[in-house]
Amino acid sequence: MSKSRRYSIIGLCALLFIVLITWYFTRTAQVAVPPAIAHGYSKALKQARNGEPGAARVLYQQLGRPDLSDVRRAALHAELPNYPSPQALKLADKDLANEAPLVRQAAIHSVVGLVPSGQRTLLLGPLLEDPEQSVRFAAANALLGLSPDTLGLYFGPLQRVLDEFEKQLKGQPESAEGWIQLARLYIHNARLAEAQSALEQALRLEPDNLPAVVAQIELLDKQGKVDDSRQLLAAQLQAHPESAYLQHALGMWLLHHGEREYALLGLSKAVELEPGNQDYRYDLATTLHAQQELEAAQRQLEEIVQRHPENRKARVLLVNYWTESGQLQNVQVLLAQLEQQNPDDPALQQGL
Template sequence: MPKRQTYTLISLALLIVLGVGSYFWRDDSPEPSPVLKNTYAKALAQAHDGLPGAARVLYQQMARNDLSPVRRASLHAELPNYPSPLALKLASNDLRHEDPLVRRAAITSIAALVPPAQRSLLLGPLLDDKEQSVRFAAADALLGLSLDDIGLYFGPLQDVLGQYQQALQNIDEPDAQVHLARLYMHEQRFDQAGVALTRALSLAPDDLQALATQVRLLEHQGHTDPSREVLAKALQRHPDSAFLQHELGLWLLRHHQDEYALLAFARAVELEPDNNDYRYTLATSLHDLDQTDAAQKQLETILARQPANRKARVLLINYWKETGQLQNVQILLAQLEQQNPDDPLVQQGL
């Protein structure tokens, strides 16, 4: 299940919220004229809503040089839904932006726009960025890549991870300790990860992210029964938590109990129907159990609520291709072409 994009976005947000490094969010740029401000707001809304011409107006705004860092970062939040050679060029240019906030936002865009091997080539140099938070954001974006994909940046990545862990150790907050545990788990330093999680749970015993990470740590250590017990106890305390129901579904998937996982995913969507990530997971689970019609309906619901969601659109196109519903494929591609005529999927066609 593709969780890397989502994990990267959470990690980058965590860096900002926790204040890792010396940069604080600010908007010191001069206020643009009312006309330019209105143009920016309309373009951002058009991209967010997936309206026709969204990519064109988004690219136009990103080509401006008078936007504040906060406004520019907001454009990057929409860019991954509109991939193209120009989108990649714009994101790459912002890796050299003078403001760290924009560089971090560009890292997020790049991670979503390019495959792993290309990601390391573009983001590897940021491991030497003068701003600590940018180095940490680049490290987060490179986690999980194979040694071949990381290539020459393996050494610099290890150096930055060491700095990252040291910085998080000095933050007495649950989120920081959970993130630290995840970094340790990536390096299979399970004992240190356990210490970080113990600290997180001592600060916030019912922190759901900490509990979910503890479940995964126990699984990595081969402790299946204890991992299940931790999750079960958490669900007893929070039976109406969509997050925990979703985590239960993932646990069941990892242990090859796909039909029970489907029930947990359905419950998560029932509890939090506006969460498109949960609904996307439900769709893939339904498809894996040969319930293709139901899977398609879940994806249609996502697109009805969020037309800009390219990931759901691409998956629905693939599902319709599988069932030979080429007319529906053409409709989705036509809508995608209206949004972004340079989308690689549009160029590829049927």
């Protein structure tokens, strides 16, 4: 056997040895997940969704697993914003670089829930250059509406992704949702006439598409066409009097125009029609509080926390309202529950 061939065989054997060693240690690392954690996914997800004691700890444990499937990891990210902490942000940031596009998109949504809008740019800006189009679009959507000063160096990349998104929307089969998305892009770029046209196209396809109707009402308002906006809202309410979505839109429209007392009627009706909607009830609570109706506001937040113990935003606001009215015993109960859920919650660290 020639020397060159012998060296080639030795080289191949060495390469095979390295591959086997790498496979062995990778496999060992995957198997090294403790059994309690390896079999605890469903329990952890249930605890997080129900706001049970220890929810943050088991949620973090599951997101720290190297062997978790992409779908399961994405499902956990949907719960992460209710359990903020430095560790939660670290886990979300790490998954922004995950090899799976689905996980990167889920991590973007986690960051949106964990980080105030003005502070997201440095975390999400780099994903505007992501090789996967869906991830670029998710990052752009998360940064939509931020000012050029806040976007800084990412203002140009965001505009490029939005242009790409616009081309894609125009190239796909017509749909009401596609036209609504286009309208959002046009509004971001202050192309209000084109946004109005896009919403009209959405309603041409689906005359009863209420998100398109409400977007059109808001756009008319933005253009200073207050009477047209009011008339359209009134016509839609007459056509859909039992729509919680429109009643909520009425309340928010009246709030925008300084009619807080009347806004309460629309917001209350929305909650009556859809009692399980946390967002409607939260808006009602904050409006009641602004009207100095503190007890009524507290009752709305109590209802949210009772129905949805995982809703941190409502819990923290209720703590503030109870503190304001001197109900310190109730404050201590809520804070104790929050500490059981997530002892590293920033609200606890700040001494609420």
